[in-house]
Amino acid sequence: MGNDYKQTMNLPQTDFPMRASLATREPEQLRFWEEIDVYRRSLEVNEGGPTFILHDGPPYANGHIHMGTAFNKVFKDLIVKYKTMRGYWSPYVPGWDCHGQPIEHQVEKNLGPERMKTISQAELRALCREYAMEFVGVQAEEFKRLGVRGDFEDPYLTLKPSYEAGDVRVFAELYRRGMVYKGRKPIHWCYRCQTALAEAEIEYSEETSDSIYVKFWLTDPPPAFSGVAEKVAVLIWTTTPWTLPANVAVTLAADAAYVGVLADGEVLVMAEDLVPAVAQVAGWDSYEVVRDADGEPVRMRGSELEGLTYRLPVFPERTGVIITGEHVELSTGTGAVHTAPGHGEEDYLVGVRYGLPAPMPVDDQGVFDHGGGPFAGLHVDDANPVIISWLAEQGVLLAAGKTTHSYPHCWRCKKPVIFRATEQWFISMDKTGLRDAALKAIGTVEWVPGWSVNRITSMVADRPDWCISRQRAWGVPIPVFECAACGETVANDETFAAVEALFATEGADAWFTRAPSEYLPQGIACPRCGGSELVPEKDIVDVWFESGVSHTSVLEARDELRRPAELYLEGSDQHRGWFQSSLLTSVGAYDEAPFRTVLTHGFIVDGEGRKMSKSLGNVISPADVVGQYGADIIRLWTASADYGQDISVSSEILERTSEAYRRIRNTFRFLLGNIYDFEPGEAVPFDRMPELDQWAMTSLARLVSRLGAAYDDWKFHQVYRAIYDYCVTDLSAFYLDVLKDRLYADEADSDSRRSAQTVLAEMLTALVRMVAPILSFTAEEVWRFMPEPLREGIDSVHLAGWPTLEVPSARAAELTAAYGVVLEVRDEVMKALEDARNAKAIGKSQEARVVVKAAEEVRSVLAERGADELAAMFIVSAVEVAPSADGSLSVEVLPAAGEKCPRCWNYRALGAAGLCARCEDVVAR
RNA sequence: GGGCCCAUAGCUCAGUCGGCUAGAGCGCACGGCUGAUAACCGUGAGGUCGGUGGUUCGAAUCCACCUGGGCCCA
Numbered sequence: 001m002g003n004d005y006k007q008t009m010n011l012p013q014t015d016f017p018m019r020a021s022l023a024t025r026e027p028e029q030l031r032f033w034e035e036i037d038v039y040r041r042s043l044e045v046n047e048g049g050p051t052f053i054l055h056d057g058p059p060y061a062n063g064h065i066h067m068g069t070a071f072n073k074v075f076k077d078l079i080v081k082y083k084t085m086r087g088y089w090s091p092y093v094p095g096w097d098c099h100g101q102p103i104e105h106q107v108e109k110n111l112g113p114e115r116m117k118t119i120s121q122a123e124l125r126a127l128c129r130e131y132a133m134e135f136v137g138v139q140a141e142e143f144k145r146l147g148v149r150g151d152f153e154d155p156y157l158t159l160k161p162s163y164e165a166g167d168v169r170v171f172a173e174l175y176r177r178g179m180v181y182k183g184r185k186p187i188h189w190c191y192r193c194q195t196a197l198a199e200a201e202i203e204y205s206e207e208t209s210d211s212i213y214v215k216f217w218l219t220d221p222p223p224a225f226s227g228v229a230e231k232v233a234v235l236i237w238t239t240t241p242w243t244l245p246a247n248v249a250v251t252l253a254a255d256a257a258y259v260g261v262l263a264d265g266e267v268l269v270m271a272e273d274l275v276p277a278v279a280q281v282a283g284w285d286s287y288e289v290v291r292d293a294d295g296e297p298v299r300m301r302g303s304e305l306e307g308l309t310y311r312l313p314v315f316p317e318r319t320g321v322i323i324t325g326e327h328v329e330l331s332t333g334t335g336a337v338h339t340a341p342g343h344g345e346e347d348y349l350v351g352v353r354y355g356l357p358a359p360m361p362v363d364d365q366g367v368f369d370h371g372g373g374p375f376a377g378l379h380v381d382d383a384n385p386v387i388i389s390w391l392a393e394q395g396v397l398l399a400a401g402k403t404t405h406s407y408p409h410c411w412r413c414k415k416p417v418i419f420r421a422t423e424q425w426f427i428s429m430d431k432t433g434l435r436d437a438a439l440k441a442i443g444t445v446e447w448v449p450g451w452s453v454n455r456i457t458s459m460v461a462d463r464p465d466w467c468i469s470r471q472r473a474w475g476v477p478i479p480v481f482e483c484a485a486c487g488e489t490v491a492n493d494e495t496f497a498a499v500e501a502l503f504a505t506e507g508a509d510a511w512f513t514r515a516p517s518e519y520l521p522q523g524i525a526c527p528r529c530g531g532s533e534l535v536p537e538k539d540i541v542d543v544w545f546e547s548g549v550s551h552t553s554v555l556e557a558r559d560e561l562r563r564p565a566e567l568y569l570e571g572s573d574q575h576r577g578w579f580q581s582s583l584l585t586s587v588g589a590y591d592e593a594p595f596r597t598v599l600t601h602g603f604i605v606d607g608e609g610r611k612m613s614k615s616l617g618n619v620i621s622p623a624d625v626v627g628q629y630g631a632d633i634i635r636l637w638t639a640s641a642d643y644g645q646d647i648s649v650s651s652e653i654l655e656r657t658s659e660a661y662r663r664i665r666n667t668f669r670f671l672l673g674n675i676y677d678f679e680p681g682e683a684v685p686f687d688r689m690p691e692l693d694q695w696a697m698t699s700l701a702r703l704v705s706r707l708g709a710a711y712d713d714w715k716f717h718q719v720y721r722a723i724y725d726y727c728v729t730d731l732s733a734f735y736l737d738v739l740k741d742r743l744y745a746d747e748a749d750s751d752s753r754r755s756a757q758t759v760l761a762e763m764l765t766a767l768v769r770m771v772a773p774i775l776s777f778t779a780e781e782v783w784r785f786m787p788e789p790l791r792e793g794i795d796s797v798h799l800a801g802w803p804t805l806e807v808p809s810a811r812a813a814e815l816t817a818a819y820g821v822v823l824e825v826r827d828e829v830m831k832a833l834e835d836a837r838n839a840k841a842i843g844k845s846q847e848a849r850v851v852v853k854a855a856e857e858v859r860s861v862l863a864e865r866g867a868d869e870l871a872a873m874f875i876v877s878a879v880e881v882a883p884s885a886d887g888s889l890s891v892e893v894l895p896a897a898g899e900k901c902p903r904c905w906n907y908r909a910l911g912a913a914g915l916c917a918r919c920e921d922v923v924a925r
Numbered sequence: 926g927g928g929c930c931c932a933u934a935g936c937u938c939a940g941u942c943g944g945c946u947a948g949a950g951c952g953c954a955c956g957g958c959u960g961a962u963a964a965c966c967g968u969g970a971g972g973u974c975g976g977u978g979g980u981u982c983g984a985a986u987c988c989a990c991c992u993g994g995g996c997c998c999a
Contacts, residue, residue, distance in 0.1 A: 011960050018964070062971070077962045327999070328928075346999075460998080557999065572930080572996050602931080609994050611930085642938070645931045646995050656936050656951060662964090663951085671962045721938060721950085728950060737966065817980080834968045837957060844958055845966085866990085905960085 005903035008923055009744045009752065012673025016785040020665055022630020026777045030144065033371065033780075035411045036795050039149050041559075042084045043091055045799050052088035054080050055555060055565035055780070056150075057097035057578045058158065058547050061132040064101050065142045067604040067612065067649055068571065070622035074638040075716075076569050077148040081773035082711050086815065091560040092150035095550065096266045098132040098159040100543040101198045104474035107131050113412070121473050121512050128474040129159060145624065146631045147776040149798070156554045158476075158546045166553025167476045167546055172496035173589040175381045175480075179432050182425055184358050185467055186341070186348050189420040190410040190906035191366030191380075196471035197410060197417060207407035207416060210384050212332065213281065213398040214391055215268060216250060216310040219319055224298045225260040225267045228290050232260065232395070234310060234322065235268040235278065236250045237333030239403060241391070242383040245314045246340035246359045251350055252302030254324035256335055259297050260290035264745045268398070271335025272299060278334055281399045302328075302335075312394055314373050325350040331542035337649040342421035352464060360421040380418060425469035425478055425539065427588065434588050436461060441593040443581060448599045448714055449644040455575045456583075456598075466584065475540030476503075477511045485531030490658075496520055511536055529729065551594035564592065568598040597716060601643035607650030620649050624694025629658050632777045636661050641719040660724055664775070667727040668782045670736055671764040674743050675757050680789050684755040686807065691865065692873065693759045695819050696735050698812040699726075700763055707770050708802070723771060731763070734823070738873050745904040747922045765790055766803035821861040822873065825852060825889065829874045832891035841893065845875045846906050851892040877907040 032041075054076055059069050076092070083090040087215045107127045108116055140152050147674050151621055156163060188197040212290075214236050221232035234250050252258065253271070260267040261275055263284050270278055289297045302324045306726040309319040327346040328337050339349030341358035351358055361371030368375045368383070374390065375383055391397040411416050429435040438460050447453035469478055480491035502510050502519045510519070516534045525532045555563040563586075570578060579598055586594035605611050611892040612617065625634050651743040686697060703726050710718040739756050746753040764786065772779035776798070783797035794800045829852065833845050842848045849871075852862065862870060862881050870879040877896035882891060896907035901916035903923070908916035915923060 006960070009960070014961095018961080124949060329926095349999095449930095455997085462998095575929085576997050607936090611995070637937095647958060648936090650936090652936060652952090659951065660937085666961065666964065669964090673961065706990065717938070725938095725950065732961090733966075736961085740960080740965095830967060834956080837967080838955090842957090904958060 005919070005923070008746050008903065010674075010677070010746075011744055012670065013676040014669060014673040014785060016669050016672045016782065018666065018669055020630065020632075020661070020778065022777065023627055023780065026145075026147070026626075026631055029777045029780045030147075033149070033796070034796075035655050038796055038798055039092075039151060041796070041799055042081075042149065042204050043089060044261060045801070046084060046087055046089040048221060049087045049089045051562070051563040052080075052083040052090040052094060052567075053555070053561055054083075054090070054567045054569060055550065055561070056093060056095050056156075057568065057570045058097040058208055058550065059139065060100070060102065061096040061098045061135040061139065061157075061312070062106065063135065065139050065622055067620055067622055069139075070142075070146055070634055071604055071638050071641075071647065072345075072571060072601070073143050073148050074146055074635050076645070077146075077150075077634065077776075078639060078716065078773040079567070079569070081149065081776065081798060084246060084798065085769060085773060086708075087801065092152045093154075093156055093554065093558065093561065094140070094148070094152060095156040095554065096132070096136045096139070096158070097543060097547050098129075098136065098156060098157050099475040099540075099546060100473070101200060101470070101472060103131055104472060105198075105201060107474075117446045122509065124473050125509055125512065132157075132159060133853050140444045141481065142622070142884070145626060146634060146874040147800070149776075151433070156550065156558075158543075158550075158553075159507075161504055161507040162557055163546075163550075163553040164476050164508045165500050166549050166557060166818055167508075167541060168496060168500040168503055170549040170552050170585050170589050171479055171541070171545075172493075174427060174585070175491060175496070176493070177432055178589065179427050179434055179588055180468075181428055181431070182423060183465070184342070184360065184421040185424045185426075186343055186345060186358070186419045187419045187423070187424075187471075188408060188417045189364075189682075189798070190413065190415070190417045191527075192314065192413045192415055192577065193410060194364055196422070198470075201411045202408040202417065203411050203414070204406045205409055206404050207409075208402055208404045209407065210241055210388060210400065211237070211239050211403035212241055212388060212400045213278065214244070214313055214338070214393070215266070215396040215398055216268075216313060216320070217316075217396070219309045219311060221267070222300065222308070224292070224300075225269065225290055228260065229265055229267045231265075232267040234305075234336050235270045235306075235334045235398060236336045236338040238338045239405065240343070241387045242380045242389060243343040244338065244339045244391075245361050245368065245375060246342045247314070247320060247338055248311065248341060248356050248359065249320050249339040249351070249354070250322050250330055251325040251331060251339045251347075252305055253326075253328040253335060254303040254306075256302050256328070257299040258302060258305060258332055258335065259299055261287050262290055266279065269305070270338070271330055273330055274333065274335050274749065277332075278398075281401065283399070291505065295629065296326075304794070313391065314375075316394075321354075321356075323350065323354050323356075333693035343419045345419065348421070349464060358421045361419055362418070366418065385908075410437065422471075424467050427466040427468055427584065429465050434584065437591060438583055438587045441587045441591075445593050445595060446597040448597065452572075452575070452598065452600045455572070456579060459575055459580060460583070463580075466542075466545075468545045469539040470542055471538070472540050475543065476508045476546060478537045478539050478541055480537050481516060481534035482537060483526035483529060483531045483662055484527060484533035486529040488526050488528040490524065490525075490526055490534055491655065495524060527668075535677070544577060544581040545585065547578055551582055551586050552589070555594065563590075564594050564596055566595075567597045568595040569601070571603060572600045573603075575600070600795060602646040605646045605648055607648055607652060609646060609648060620654075621754065622650075627652060629654060630777070632775045633658050633661055633775055635776060636720065642717050659722045661775070661778075664724065664727050664771070665778060667731055667736075668764070668768070668778070670732075671760050671767075672785050674739075675761050675764065675790075677748060678754070678757040678761060678787065682749075682754045682762070683758040683761070684751060688751070689758070690756045690869075691815070692735070692738065692869065693755045694807075694811065695815045696730075696759045697762065697805070698807050698815050699735075700731050700766060701807040701812065702816075703730075704766055704770065704803055704805050711773075719770075720774065721768070723774075727767075734826075734873075740876060741875075741904060745922070747925060761790055762805065766805060768797055769800050769803050772797045772800075818861050818864065821858055822865065822870075825854065825858065825862065825891075826874055828852075828891050829876070830890050832893050833876070836893040841895070844905075846877055846900075847896050848876050848893045849878035849880070849896050849907075850874065850876050851880045851882055853882045853890045853892070855884060855887040855889070858889065859883065862898075 080092045215233035257272040259272045308322045339347045341348045342360035366380045551563045555561045779797045897910045903919040
């Protein structure tokens with residue numbers, strides 16, 4: 001049949017596969033990029049261009065990457081690639097956070113308790129390094145598989161000597177500026193294992209404890225109570241009697257009502273709500289609440305009692321003070337909390353606020369020293385019964401019982417741990433105005449999305465001093481010394497310089513294997529006692545401090561980078577973490593923020609918006625997605641999400657993303673298939689193109705500028721949206737569909753077909769570049785299937801730059817307006833054709849001719865296009881435009897006149913050869 | 926418990942200073958085509974804009990509270 005004519009048609013030809021098979025094909029692109037060293041080349045092409053530095057926040061070198069890390073890295077990658085396309089010199093140096101408790105903990109678990117006992121710190125550190133390096137390797141491969149481009153040959157690692165030297169440099173500067181001080185802070189301590197424990201090493205379980213109610217005698221009771229009885233006490237409740245020797249304050253709830261209860265001839269002050277419960281525990285047969293002249297209970301708010309003093313229970317010759325705090329519970333106890341800043345986190349924080357001392361009478365072994373007064377020499381394990389009976393003897397114990405509650409235990413020995421204040425190193429927020437300077441620096445930075453600035457501001461405004469020391473093995477030491485003779489800290493420009501040099505050449509390991517005399521200059525002595533024997537500080541630095549100094553260890557240290565960076569980009573948790581530690585160390589050392597813009601994204605959650613967890617069974621791993629769908633699907637998903645909120649992944653979302661991908665891929669395939677015989681020399685200039693092609697060029701130009709704006713504005717989901725809608729709506733559903741007749745049936749070398757191909761080539765070369773930052777693999781694949789001349793001798797799409805497209809603006813505006821009308825009419829025509837199809841009047845639209853009745857304004861626009869052009873655009877055999885009686889738009893569908901041309905399948909009057917005039921003409925040649 | 930934030934069709938997103946019957950694409954249903962064919966085209970059905978109350982002539986949009994969710998802290 002018509003197949004005879006098939007050979008005379010210009011049907012699409014391309015080897016570009018319809019099916020992506022990304023999981024198997026992507027590795028080929030990876031090898032290609034490796035071969036041509038695309039990262040290096042991406043810098044070379046923009047040598048001398050403006051610089052854009054996205055500074056990578058280091059993930060922790062432990063375990064495989066998850067969806068969150070994948071999202072974050074791909075997000076960064078598409079920004080770097082976009083900037084590269086726009087001509088920016090944009091190096092990307094990935095980094096890893098290699099020190100810290102989780103790795104040390106894991107290594108310790110692998111070793112087991114027996115070997116741990118015999119291993120040296122140096123050996124332990126070597127094992128930790130090995131462990132970290134293994135996962136740096138694992139994650140680097142996983143990132144590369146996602147298409148992430150960067151200097152994976154030479155990433156930055158917090159365990160490298162050059163990095164560790166930067167830790168010293170920043171610490172030294174902060175120290176010189178007087179921001180670093182030594183103070184005390186309570187930490188979890190296991191006296192059996194003789195070690196500090198991190199929060200992650202604590203296991204909580206139920207524990208039965210003593211529960212006692214103790215009277216603290218007020219020295220100057222409020223008159224309302226003191227008139228009633230001679231002795232007035234504030235009644236506290238505690239489950240840790242052994243912490244009473246360290247008591248310095250009682251904390252009340254500022255807004256709660258407190259009353260005096262008269263029982264056994266004494267007034268006991270407690271929260272009104274808790275009086276009945278206390279009466280029951282105390283076993284009072286009768287009691288009364290102190291009342292005023294009107295018979296109303298005397299109520300005082302916690303804040304009114306603030307400032308009163310009382311005699312310490314264990315040291316009656318000293319006094320404590322009543323304060324208020326937010327952590328006071330009014331569901332149990334008395335509403336008055338025994339406060340020992342040396343023994344509790346909340347107590348410590350409230351103590352800092354009130355400037356209270358933090359006595360710590362318990363030593364490393366858990367034994368009271370002389371600070372324990374009458375209990376000196378007693379072990380805390382044995383102390384409770386002794387203290388309780390002592391309190392009873394003193395007449396201050398109201399009641400004693402037992403209670404069960406959740407209590408922290410050591411992960412190693414499984415025994416209860418204690419909270420114990422120890423010497424720690426701090427960075428002061430206020431001594432030298434760091435807080436104010438940081439807040440000021442926040443104002444110089446662009447925070448995206450906008451609410452981000454509120455979050456960082458309130459966190460910096462409210463945070464306590466930064467405790468930067470850890471009692472650990474795997475990290476960078478606090479680079480100071482202690483005088484062996486008098487305990488004074490020894491640290492000055494000379495020692496810092498020597499330590500920095502030591503770390504730079506041998507790494508921080510040397511701190512643990514070399515004696516200070518080997519690397520410190522001669523003559524360093526204790527400024528207080530003149531002692532010359534110096535002991536290196538045992539504590540290491542908080543890992544947040546380490547990663548925080550990357551502005552120095554990486555941005556400053558590496559030739560291709562500089563401080564400040566244009567962009568930091570991390571999840572919203574980093575307001576507390578890296579954004580802040582980077583900001584504080586940079587402002588502290590250099591008086592300025594290390595970044596110009598900070599971009600924050602939400603967290604990855606499941607389809608219901610819940611976080612992913614093993615227990616919920618909703619975890620999706622990037623490796624599985626790459627295996628099933630391919631990295632480009634992860635990349636497309638990354639771009640499609642509005643990162644300002646939490647980002648969902650589910651199998652449905654991935655399925656949808658994958659369908660969208662196929663749509664884009666097929667658009668590329670169609671474009672490639674129709675330019676197989678096109679040479680750029682045959683391009684038709686804009687002003688000689690048919691109007692429809694001019695419109696297509698206009699809409700492409702609009703897309704180019706819209707995408708540029710969306711990318712520049714960090715609105716990547718709009719980029720995705722615009723590309724996708726363009727492929728579906730502008731191209732597939734309209735322009736490309738309309739073009740088929742011209743492409744397939746017109747003479748191969750005709751101006752009309754060459755014009756169409758000119759447009760398709762423009763679309764292809766522009767789209768492939770604009771999509772490359774996102775669909776990095778597919779774009780590269782498309783690039784390799786493009787006709788050689790269109791590639792302009794460029795190996796990789798990633799080196800091809802951003803498209804430039806000029807369309808006369810007056811003509812563009814004219815066409816945009818006119819085609820708005822045409823497309824509206826087209827919609828109506830489609831509806832009418834569908835009705836006809838449903839009535840079995842027609843099958844394909846060419847079988848119909850239509851009569852469009854419209855108002856004058858519409859008719860004039862249509863008339864300008866011409867009936868033939870309208871028929872082509874509506875894909876019908878003929879269009880007739882007629883006035884409409886009421887001005888409304890309506891469409892009448894009639895059978896096509898003429899017969900089906902066996903070559904082009906349009907309904908036309910057929911000539912002698914049995915073909916339509918156009919086809920007859922084409923075949924004749 | 927506190928701070929910051931989120932909530933529009935099954936999915937991903939639009940909805941400017943509050944103002945026509947809340948939009949798009951996908952998916953779905955139905956149909957067409959068989960020269961983009963494990964493609965392509967068309968039509969259609971889907972939403973009490975998380976809930977309640979308030980401000981207003983009028984609220985998806987402003988306010989309060991609640992519910993659910995996220996991050997951080999406690």
